[in-house]
Amino acid sequence: MNTFISIVRRDLQLAMRQGMDSVMVVAFFILAVMLFPFGVGPEANILARIAAGVIWVAALLSSMLSLERLFQIDYEDGSLELLALQPCALEITVMAKITAHWLTTGLPLLIATPLLAVFMSLPSDGFWALLFTLAIGTPSLSLIGAIGAALILGSRRGGVLLSLLVLPLYIPVLIFGVSAVDGAISGLPIKAHLLIMAGLLVAALPLCPWAGAGAIKQALET
Amino acid sequence: MALFSGENILCFRGERTVFADLSFRIQLGEALVLRGPNGSGKSTLLRLMAGLLKPHDGTITWDGENISDDPEGHNAHLHYVGHADAVKPVLSVHENIVFWANLRANAGPIEAALDAFGIGYLTDVPGRFLSAGQKRRVNLARILASPAELWLLDEPTTALDAEAISDLEREIATHRASGGMVIASTHTEIGLKDARILNLDDFRLTEDAA
Incomplete structure (x- = not known):
């Protein structure tokens, strides 16, 4: 547990000092969503219809932006092999790095969402559903993304490969996230959607650090 | 009495056999220096000893226990200094x-x-x-x-000046005196008192033998 906290604290410290990463992710998120009114026109009813989907897709793409660097920097400067040579299981280390990733990208996205919801004139019935689905969906995105980030270690042009690996795996989270918000707007029960999303998160929680640690061990063998 | 040893280790990189039938043993207070030309597998052997790589054949044991049975336990015994300084x-x-x-x-x-x-x-x-x-x-x-207990040093003197090298020699001596083990690969001379030498060239398979 100490190790977990040490690593999360170090990663947050690194993110704070080299700044920019979180700021860039949020800036990308806001800009990407702001393009839609220009693209489809400013009619409030059209924007309201697509708001949930647009915000979700933008959140998903922006959380992927910083994924490439999740393990890459530690891999290049030798920290990753030292982390793998500590007395605690590598899975815990991976989990700690995923947690730090969510705190520096998922959480800022969540904070920026209300602004964008207003901007896209999202009906107020869907507001809490959107926040709640993002709150339980973005941790899943960080978890699933970590597998991709670990698999691309050592490869050139990892960024493109990463999106090819990870985006298909994001689809279930996206489907249930958006349909929960749409359901809430049309007054339908959304409990089932939320339970499935929570289920995805609970399944990803042990599986993704395990798979990520496996991929890192593979990468360190070269 | 801790004992770190390897028996009949075989290691490939790609298609090439780096070394074969390599054995070593080192006890508390001892030092082992790995020698050999570039590409003879010094770094590879140190990574095998750290558990970052797995040997294709043979075993590496700590007190008679295979290090791959308890990698985290083995990690607690060792410090590794690689090429990157992290x-x-x-x-x-x-x-x-x-x-x-x-x-x-x-x-x-x-x-x-x-x-x-x-x-x-x-x-x-x-x-x-x-x-x-x-x-x-x-x-x-x-x-x-x-x-x-165990220091695995891969070319530890790289980029160090004379003063730092003598600091390192002193720390290695202190570490050994307090019962530590040191395995280092190096091209430059570092003064390690009665260190044993493992020349990796002796374990290379010649083309004719293969």
């Missing part, structure tokens, strides 16, 4: 070392570790302002900050 540019020297020391159960005083390599005056300097030699000293101070 110094974060935005963290100060002190923060860099504290982070690594806190991952171990037995973190010692950081200041003493820094002074041992003559970098006490750099405590608050961020990693990005350090020279290559200073980074290497930070990396070496890291392994002093949390004691472990």
Whole structure:
């Protein structure tokens, strides 16, 4: 547990000092969503219809932006092999790095969402559903993304490969996230959607650090 | 009495056999120096010993127990110094070392570790302002900050000046006197008293034999 906290604290410290990463992710998120009114026109009813989907897709793409660097920097400067040579299981280390990733990208996205919801004139019935689905969906995105980030270690042009690996795996989270918000707007029960999303998160929680640690061990063998 | 040994290790890189039938053993207080030309597998052998790589054949054991049976337990015994120094540019020297020391159960005083390599005056300097030699000293101070029995040093003298090399020789001697083991690969002479030498050239398969 100490190790977990040490690593999360170090990663947050690194993110704070080299700044920019979180700021860039949020800036990308806001800009990407702001393009839609220009693209489809400013009619409030059209924007309201697509708001949930647009915000979700933008959140998903922006959380992927910083994924490439999740393990890459530690891999290049030798920290990753030292982390793998500590007395605690590598899975815990991976989990700690995923947690730090969510705190520096998922959480800022969540904070920026209300602004964008207003901007896209999202009906107020869907507001809490959107926040709640993002709150339980973005941790899943960080978890699933970590597998991709670990698999691309050592490869050139990892960024493109990463999106090819990870985006298909994001689809279930996206489907249930958006349909929960749409359901809430049309007054339908959304409990089932939320339970499935929570289920995805609970399944990803042990599986993704395990798979990520496996991929890192593979990468360190070269 | 801790004993670290390897039996009949076989290792491939790609299609090439790096070394075959290699055995070693080292006890408390001993030092082993790996020698051999570039590409003879010194780094590979050190990574095998650290558990980062798995041998294709043969076993590496600590006190009779295969290290791959309990990798985390083996990690607690060892410190590894590789080619990269793992110094974060935005963290100060002190923060860099504290982070690594806190991952171990037995973190010692950081200041003493820094002074041992003559970098006490750099405590608050961020990693990005350090020279290559200073980074290497930070990396070496890291392994002093949390004691472990086995040191695996891959070319530890790279980028070090004469003064730092003598600091390193002194620390290795102290470490051995307190019952530690050191395995180092090196091209330059470092003064290790009655160290055993393992010449990796002896374990290379010649083309005719294969």
